[in-house]
Amino acid sequence: MAMPTPDSPQPKTPRQLVWSLAAVALLLVGAAVGIGALLSPPPGGGAQSSAAIGGPFRLTSGDQTVTDADLRGAPFLVFFGYTHCPDVCPTTLFQMSEIFRALGPDAKIKGLFITVDPERDTPDLVKTYAGNFDPRIIGLSGDRAAIDRVLAEYRVYARKAPGANGDYTMDHSAVIYLMDRDGRFLRAFNMERPPEKAAAELRALL
Numbered sequence: 001m002a003m004p005t006p007d008s009p010q011p012k013t014p015r016q017l018v019w020s021l022a023a024v025a026l027l028l029v030g031a032a033v034g035i036g037a038l039l040s041p042p043p044g045g046g047a048q049s050s051a052a053i054g055g056p057f058r059l060t061s062g063d064q065t066v067t068d069a070d071l072r073g074a075p076f077l078v079f080f081g082y083t084h085c086p087d088v089c090p091t092t093l094f095q096m097s098e099i100f101r102a103l104g105p106d107a108k109i110k111g112l113f114i115t116v117d118p119e120r121d122t123p124d125l126v127k128t129y130a131g132n133f134d135p136r137i138i139g140l141s142g143d144r145a146a147i148d149r150v151l152a153e154y155r156v157y158a159r160k161a162p163g164a165n166g167d168y169t170m171d172h173s174a175v176i177y178l179m180d181r182d183g184r185f186l187r188a189f190n191m192e193r194p195p196e197k198a199a200a201e202l203r204a205l206l
Helices: 021-039 088-103 123-131 144-153 195-203
Strands: 058-061 064-067 076-081 110-115 137-140 158-162 168-172 176-179 185-188
Touching: 058 123, 058 144, 076 088, 076 168, 088 110, 088 137, 088 195, 110 123, 110 144, 123 137
Parallel strands: 076 110, 110 137
Antiparallel strands: 058 064, 058 137, 076 176, 158 168, 176 185
């Protein structure tokens, strides 16, 4: 895995995950914030619709450009986070990898891990980080303008929280978006269940 700069905390690998009550609590809080954003009405009033979630993007994984059109033809999951996230992001990606494992190696499904911290998460770093969980999880980055467009399209909350010695963390919503084979938002995907049950929901869409 690519290493962060010396003054930054090291990203956790799947082997370093600790299933603690604190991590679960953080995950639930983040999910609650994100689900609230999904269910809240858009500016100007009116009901929230699936058409308001998602949209076109052009981002980078390593040296490869990935667009929304590349994901067409099979359902996919989308999760926003960052590689220096202490608990929620590695926990969620590990859960996603377990679900993909339950689906089997031939299941035509992808997961997107889109950074909310492009200043530190280079395309190479985020590709390596996400791929360490499962090769079907694609880590995506881009310049700040491109990331901000995707955050707006998916109604993602993300804010820099300054820390000590110039370091920082990112507060962000932790919803997992389930998109259909045409790239349309279906619903928030429930990760808090046995991988086999979550895999069965995805299998029905393949």
